[in-house]
Amino acid sequence: MPQFTFYAHPIATAPDRVQLAIDEAGFTDYERITVDIPNKEQKTPEYLARNPFGKVPTIVTSDGITMYESRGIARYLCTRYNFDLLPNPNDNAAVALFEQEYSCETACFDTPVSTVLFESAFKPLLGLETDPASLEKNRKALSEYLDVAESIFSKTGKKFWAGDKFTLVDINYIVPLARMFERGQGDVITSRPALKAWWDRCNERPAIKAFIAKVPNVDQLMAQFKQKAEEKQ
Template structure:
């Protein structure tokens, strides 16, 4: 029996955040259950027991432990299975820098980037036009964020220091969505940011997962 079940959806940036963490940890002892968001399966009474807001992802373990919210899940898994994606608890300063970097990603990047992804990607699948005013405002915030990050990344290789951590994983799905929506220049136009992105995307585990997803999508479209 798998150690836990991950409930998510194909193409969900939040689900992919957890899957990337598992890939980096080399962990495969889990079951992935894909919910159909268009059919509203995430709003079923059964799933509300896993996630009280009817969102994804969520996990349930064999002993009945349930957890929701992608970043909380990622951190739990990294600690439980000793993935080398967190600073050691004994290093108080490195842990504080990790927490600081995590706050910056959540507060200053994820919100505006998520709005762009919703307007330009999700609404298209709903048959609705994007609200370009929302996109324009959010894009300005994303550009301002990476202007600051450009300076910070000149002195370190990754967002929380010189080691690849969960914080770097947190960025990947939404940045991929920015590229898919035609806004990849916010990354490629900034030297230090672009080099950081290259380091992240060329990690073997990440490359392997992205390749597998691409092949799965191609097979599904036949």
């Protein structure tokens, strides 16, 4: 029996945070199951028993622990299976910097980048009307945040978001930014020298390079998504 079962779907970005942590650690003793989102498997009683929010990702361990929410899952896996993606617990400064940057990504980066992707990429493919005001507001918020990040990287000379060690914080940024690059919006990083250097540095890591190379094409995913939904009708 594998150590855990990982429920995910390629159209969703959140599971990629977990998958990339697994890949970075080189961990293989798990099973990945693709949830049939086009046919709303995530809303079935069986799945809701695992994740009451009806979303992906979810994991169920071999000893019966069930978890949902990608950032929580990734941290749990790092702790349980010794993935080297967390700061040294005995280094108070490193832990504090990690928690600071982990919080900043969640509170200040995730919403604008997710909204920009949804408004500019997913809505048109779903046949929904883009909200220009929301798109502009979040593009501005994303740009302002990355300007501050660029300044911090430049002044401190740090190699990664939480210092000189690659951590889960970097993974949390890489996942949506990889989608931005796939959509032709990678200039949010390449136009900022220090952040571009960080991105290039991450791309030197085999697991990251492989992940970015296989980021799914959103147009193809949505076409498959719609086809499966229509076949069910």
